[in-house]
Amino acid sequence: xxxxxxxxxxxxxxxxxxxxxxxxxxxxxxxxxxxxxxxxxxxxxxxxxxxxxxxxxxxxxxxxxxxxxxxxx
Numbered sequence: 001x002x003x004x005x006x007x008x009x010x011x012x013x014x015x016x017x018x019x020x021x022x023x024x025x026x027x028x029x030x031x032x033x034x035x036x037x038x039x040x041x042x043x044x045x046x047x048x049x050x051x052x053x054x055x056x057x058x059x060x061x062x063x064x065x066x067x068x069x070x071x072x073x
Contacts, residue, residue: 022063029056 032053039046 018063022060025056025063026060029053029060032056 032049035049036046
C-alpha cells in the first residue's frame, strides 16, 4: 500500500483553510447581528451591519451547499 503524502497534505491544508475561513465568516455574521442590537438600543440605524451579517450567513450557506453538492454528485 502506497500513500500519496503530497495529496494527503494538500487535502489537509485546503480543509484547514476552508474550515477556518467559514468559522471566521460565521463569526463576522454573529458580530454584525450583535452590532445591530447594540445600535437599536442606542437608537441608531444599523442597516449596514444587518446587510453584512446576512451576506456572511449567505456565503456560509453557499459554501455548505457547494460542499454537499460535491459529496452527492
